[in-house]
Amino acid sequence: MFDTVAILGATGAVGHIMRKLLEDRKFQANQFRFLASARSAGKTLEFQGKTYTLEELTKDSFEGVELVISSTPDDTAAEFLPSAIEAGAIVIDESGYWRMKPEVALVIPEINPEAALEAKGIIASPNCSTTQMVMALKPLHDASPVRRVIVSTYQATSGAGVVGTSDLMEGSRAFLDGEDHEYQAFQHPIAFNAIPQIGSEKEAGYTSEEMKMVYETRKILGDDTILINPTCVRIPVANCHSETITVETERSISPEEAHQLFEEFPGITVVDDLKNFSYPLPSTCDGSDEVFIGRIRRDISSPNGLSFWCVSDNLRKGAATNAVQIAELLAKHRACT
Structure with a gap:
């Protein structure tokens, strides 16, 4: 189980489904944080029976975060996710920005789970x-x-x-x-x-x-x-x-x-x-x-x-579900090691 998990883009179309999947599939972490743009920061959402306040996404948002699940536009992913890696987090990214970078794993858990387990830093989820x-x-x-x-x-x-x-x-x-x-x-x-x-x-x-x-x-x-x-x-x-x-x-x-x-x-x-x-x-x-x-x-x-x-x-297997499956794969591997 991860200690702290941060969700980026939780209020978007894919993020809403991702949040619901994490609830339905009972994904566990000691702490969840929800990061959003300055426009959405301060709003609240319900997750796993608790009320969370959206925090403004900045490059300093990732201190103490072990896992980031991100569904944002490419420019947001390019700007902020390197800070998550520098802070020591593993990142699962839904955007298209990182997919074809040679050093980034591109993962569908049913097909190449080993790529996620061997990845360093960002794990990209493919186009739908x-x-x-x-x-x-x-x-x-x-x-x-x-x-x-x-x-x-x-x-x-x-x-x-x-x-x-x-x-x-x-x-x-x-x-x-x-x-x-x-x-x-x-x-x-x-x-x-x-x-x-x-x-x-x-x-x-x-x-x-x-x-x-x-x-x-x-x-x-x-x-x-x-x-x-x-x-x-x-x-x-x-x-x-x-x-x-x-x-x-x-x-x-x-x-x-x-x-x-x-x-x-x-x-x-x-x-x-x-x-x-x-x-x-x-x-x-x-x-x-x-x-x-x-x-x-x-x-x-x-x-x-x-x-x-x-x-x-x-919106599900083509996006949210695949990201959540990657998170589950990492959590299961973490529990066994």
Whole structure:
């Protein structure tokens, strides 16, 4: 058990879920502290039956803190988390700032727990779209190395934060009422629409969200030879990201073998009965910590190809749940050493 745990960003969309998970999963520490911006400092929140006052986040906030769980924008993570490391804390970070730093572990506990246990300083949690895809790739990769991946994502507006979901709700109302809505999170209307750009333009016409899926997947699986071709699309769904994934492996993996591999892998649930219209849907996966897979079938264009559909709650396994699982992993290891 850790003595003092500090939570950054506890009042945000991901932070709220993280706080609830820590309560529900009975994560123990002798002391919890909640750090926030100067604007939020002084407000109170309830946690594990107690009332806590939000403290202003400064570079001097981490004295005596052993574990930091952080869900903040990249610039905040870049500015403040080095001070936590200097103070001797272990940091679990949800931002994108540290993920591809060579010295930083990028961790999904079901896949590479040893990276967290061997880490010094910051442990990064992957991008939400990467997390669910790599969860699905891992059992296949262990059975036969993955050589190529083609993935298209259908990402919920909650991935753009509270303002993204507000844009969906208010924009939809305005559209149905024949009125205009001034969108805050998106460059185009998201209501009754699909936007084939998430993030800024990067190399070769790909976006930052797409390139995260390339680089983070290779780092987590420890294989820079995997070829990945991503397309990321924002759709008018409030929560849960969906992905169509086609995988080519060194040897052919049948749909039946893949079904068994998925079912045996921790954190994956298979829902796959096309005849009875049964497959994962954002509406049914919302609020779950699992990664759901269905529509498992051969890729009819490649002898070693397999295609499937994947849905996961991007605010939970794609963010808050993964961070809490890392914290639990560290606490368990600490108790055994």
